[in-house]
Amino acid sequence: xxxxxxxxxxxxxxxxxxxxxxxxxxxxxxxxxxxxxxxxxxxxxxxxxxxxxxxxxxxxxxxxxxxxxxxxxxxxxxxxxxxxxxxxxxxxxxxxxxxxxxxxxxxxxxxxxxxxxxxxxxxxxxxxxxxxxxxxxxxxxxxxxxxxxxxxxxxxxxxxxxxxxxxxxxxxxxxxxxxxxxxxxxxxxxxxxxxxxxxxxxxx
Numbered sequence: 001x002x003x004x005x006x007x008x009x010x011x012x013x014x015x016x017x018x019x020x021x022x023x024x025x026x027x028x029x030x031x032x033x034x035x036x037x038x039x040x041x042x043x044x045x046x047x048x049x050x051x052x053x054x055x056x057x058x059x060x061x062x063x064x065x066x067x068x069x070x071x072x073x074x075x076x077x078x079x080x081x082x083x084x085x086x087x088x089x090x091x092x093x094x095x096x097x098x099x100x101x102x103x104x105x106x107x108x109x110x111x112x113x114x115x116x117x118x119x120x121x122x123x124x125x126x127x128x129x130x131x132x133x134x135x136x137x138x139x140x141x142x143x144x145x146x147x148x149x150x151x152x153x154x155x156x157x158x159x160x161x162x163x164x165x166x167x168x169x170x171x172x173x174x175x176x177x178x179x180x181x182x183x184x185x186x187x188x189x190x191x192x193x194x195x196x197x198x199x200x201x202x203x204x
Contacts, residue, residue, distance in 0.1 A: 042083060043074040044167065044201025053189040054095070057181070062189075063095045067105065071197060075113060083113035087129065099140050100185060106134040107151065122160040127173070129153040135182050145183030152176045157197075167201040 052067040069092045075085020091105035109131015117124045130153065136146035152175070159169030173195050180188040 040077040040203055041074070042077060042085070042167070042201055042203045043072075044169075044199045045070065045072045046169075046197050046199025047071070048089065048195045048197040050193055050195035052193050054182070054186055055189055056098075057183075057185055057187045063098050063100075063186070064093060067091050067093045067195075069093065069105075071199070073111065073199075073201075075111065077203075080118040081115045083115070084111075085113065086110050087131070095137075100137045101140060102136070102138045104134075104136040107131060108134070109151065109153070111153075122158045124158050125156070127153065127155040127157070127171070129155070133177060135186070137183070137186065139185055142184075145185065147183060149177050149179040149182070151193075155197075159201075161203060165202055165204055167203050169199050169201065171197040171199070173197060 048067075048069055048071055050067040050069075052064065053062065054064040055062050069090050071087060071089040073085055073087040075083040077083045087107075087109055089107045091103075093103075093105070095103050109129050111127050111129040113125055113127050115123055115125045131151055132148040133151050134146075134148045136144065138144045153173055155171050155173030157169055157171030157173075159167050161167050175193040175195070177188060177191055177193065180191060182188065
């Protein structure tokens with residue numbers, strides 16, 4: 001059921017992405033192309049649900065089936081269709097029935113946001129990004145393990161702007177992590193992660 005709901009949300013995001021409309025853009029609190037200008041700053045926070053399966057490196061015992069967390073980003077719109085910025089994420093998940101403790105998963109990287117439909121409501125965009133996934137944990141019988149792995153990300157999404165500054169959006173993103181090992185005791189079961197992100201932002 002969890003997978004079905006996530007796929008449904010992904011389908012809704014896809015529908016909004018491929019069917020841009022210009023509803024409410026005129027004569028209301030929703031703003032279309034007339035609100036755009038160079039060097040606008042956008043910053044937002046949100047929550048994500050991500051398929052990240054982790055297991056024990058030695059015994060291959062499943063330790064985590066999915067990941068939930070918070071994310072934040074900020075950037076500058078150089079044109080109505082191009083934004084450069086950065087993002088940061090913090091996992092809130094914990095390992096299930098594990099001999100590992102104090103698991104801390106983070107990520108930080110740069111993003112390029114390309115807005116394909118600056119004149120519509122809602123707007124549709126893609127994101128290209130890259131950065132590092134940071135991990136840290138402590139085995140009950142050994143020293144702390146910590147490190148990082150490079151990730152590459154592609155995402156598409158939709159957002160709507162209200163009152164010329166408030167943005168509400170949804171995003172479906174796919175991340176590729178070449179290195180599955182996470183220290184001596186933990187590893188990813190796949191090099192691919194996919195996630196749904198819902199966020200609220202200010203565009204000034």
